Amino acid sequence: MxxxxxxxxxxxxxxxxxxxxxxxxxxxxxxxxxxxxxxxxxxxxxxxxxxxxxxxxxxxxxxxxxxxxxxxxxxxxxxxxxxxxxxxxxxxxxxxxxxxxxxxxxxxxxxxALPDVPEVDLKGIKLEKLVVKAGEGEVEEALANLAETAQDFKDRKKGTKSKDGDQVVIDFLGKVDGEAFDGGAAEDYPLVLGSNSFIPGFEEQLVGAKAGEEVEVKVAFPAEYGAENLAGKDAVFECTVKEVKEPVAAEINDELATKFGAEDLNALKSQIGERLEAEFAGAARAIMKRNLLDELDKLVDFDLPPSLLDAEAGQIAHQLWHEENPDVQGHDHPEIEATDEHKALASRRVRLGLLLAELGQKAEIEVTDAEMTQAVMNQARQYPGQERQFFEFVQQNPQMRQQLQAPIFEDKVIDYVFELAEVSDKEVSKDDLQKAVEALEDE
Known part of the structure; x- marks a missing residue:
């Protein structure tokens, strides 16, 4: 040959x-x-x-x-x-x-051909790690937010009209063509107005009602309603408003703690503190990762395969176009040209991608089967009821497996570089961390 x-x-x-x-x-x-x-x-x-x-x-x-x-x-x-x-x-x-x-x-x-990637002195890289402690103020603020989500309701002043978001306690009887139907009646039913838990148009007609009033609610069942005998039919509900209640935050006490699976309020505060510090650490890691990539970008420069650059620039241009045109779901749109800005960003991504791949290969970093299984499980949760089909799709689709594997591999390489680099801790406030995150998002 x-x-x-x-x-x-x-x-x-x-x-x-x-x-x-x-x-x-x-x-x-x-x-x-x-x-x-x-x-x-x-x-x-x-x-x-x-x-x-x-x-x-x-x-x-x-x-x-x-x-x-x-x-x-x-x-x-x-x-x-x-x-x-x-x-x-x-x-x-x-x-x-x-x-x-x-x-x-x-x-x-x-x-x-893929280029030869130059050696990088990882130990010479200096990074700053932002550290935020979850103080009493941060815990109390998070606790107050939890209480808002676990809201209670208290009686409004007698004679007050109900508002959107209020809870009305009602008796109701529904009729179609003058005849009551199964499942169309209840007593002392607590309904939050605006929750959309009843058929369209029902809750809106109870806004402005007072305790003691009787309201005739006229609605039409949707054409695709589950009960065939009611689908598309006009109905009248005779409602008696017995109570009107306004939403209030739940009291911050041991009872609230048990609603969130904690033994008591102190245990809930401890859990909140741990969760907050984990969130702060995650945000700090994202900032340090961006700073690391910026440093690596300064340290290396080598020829890049034009085909990879063109493909990456095209993908960036396509993604940004869809972000600017969210109403267009499919790909039936004009051809999208990559700009110089897209090409510059593509150059950075391809260069850093090749560098991280080289570092990972030399360090013999691999994605384990357990890590891949966890990644597939996390992704499968987005398709409730179709998890098995998603697993089979991933098994039969090498490109999908690569998409799931790539970010895991990259994060493991980043952590490897963090271990070798010179990292110094800097304690900052939650607000300072938030500003750093916002600056990251604006870039």
């Missing part, structure tokens, strides 16, 4: 590969010999079909397999010998279109 270099400019590579006809013929014969013991053909005992007849019957089909294997073998041998790593799938095409059996096979292969 002959391999001749035809292009070597920057990271672009081109080669002409010639697979001799004799090599192909030998590979076909090898396949026939391997299959002969299992072949049955009329007039011959199993395994006794002559090679000449086998070749006439199966040779043409096996020749295609032999060509593919020969080309794949030539490519693998080339990459092993040269040390090149293609940035994307190589472009391979057969050039002698008039090929016939007995001719050599001529192949052209072109690709962009």
């Amino acid at each position: 002959q391999v001749t270099e035809t292009l070597n400019e920057g990271l672009k590579r081109g080669y002409k590969i010639v697979v001799p006809a004799a090599d192909l013929d030998a590979k076909v014969n090898e396949k026939l010999v391997e299959a002969q013991p299992e072949v049955e053909m009329k007039g011959f005992r199993k395994g006794k079909v002559p090679m000449a007849l086998l070749k006439k019957q199966f040779g043409q089909r096996l020749m295609g397999e032999a060509m593919q294997e020969a080309v794949d073998g030539a490519m693998n041998a080339h990459f092993e010998e040269s040390g090149d790593r293609p940035a994307m799938q190589p472009d391979v095409k057969m050039t002698n279109d008039d090929w016939k059996e007995g001719d050599d096979v001529e192949i052209e292969m072109s690709y962009e």
Whole structure:
């Protein structure tokens, strides 16, 4: 097999590969010999079909397999010998279109090689880690927010009209065509106005009602309503408003703590403090990660494969266009051109991506099966009731597995660099941390 270099400019590579006809013929014969013991053909005992007849019957089909294997073998041998790593799938095409059996096979292969990534002195990188303690004030603020979410209701002053967000306690009886229907009546039912827990139009007609009033609520059941006998029908609900209550934050006490699974208020405060500090640590890590990437970006500069740059710039442009045009859900839109700004951002991302990949490879960092399983489980939660189908989809889709694996690998490499870099703690306030996070989001 002959391999001749035809292009070597920057990271672009081109080669002409010639697979001799004799090599192909030998590979076909090898396949026939391997299959002969299992072949049955009329007039011959199993395994006794002559090679000449086998070749006439199966040779043409096996020749295609032999060509593919020969080309794949030539490519693998080339990459092993040269040390090149293609940035994307190589472009391979057969050039002698008039090929016939007995001719050599001529192949052209072109690709962009991944660049050599320079060494980086990770121990020379200096980083600052923002540290925020969850003080009493932060815990009390979070506790007050929890109390708001666990709101109670207290009676409004007698004669006060109900407002959106209030709770009304009602008796009601629903009728269709003057006849009561099953499930259309209740007593002392607590309904929060604006909760949309009843059919559309029901709750709005109770806004402005007072305790003691009777209100006739007229609604139409949706056409797709679950009960067929009610779907699309007009209904009248005779409602008696017995109480009107306004929302109030739940009292901060041991009873509130038990609602959130804590033994008592002190235990709840301790849990809140731990959760807050975990949130602060997560935000601080994101800031330190951005600062690390900025430092790494300053330290390295090397040629980048144009195909990777174009693909990344196109993806960035496409993503930003959809963020600016949220009403367009699909991809039926004009072609989106990548700007210089998109290309600059793509250059940074590709460069840092290649650097982190190189650092991870040298440090022998791998994503474990347990980490992948956890990532798949986390993603599957977004599809309630379809978790099994999602697992199967991931198993059958290498690209999806790569999408899930990539951020885990990157975070492990980042943590590896954090361990080697010189990191100093800086205690700051919650507000200072928030400002740093906002500055990060604005970039």
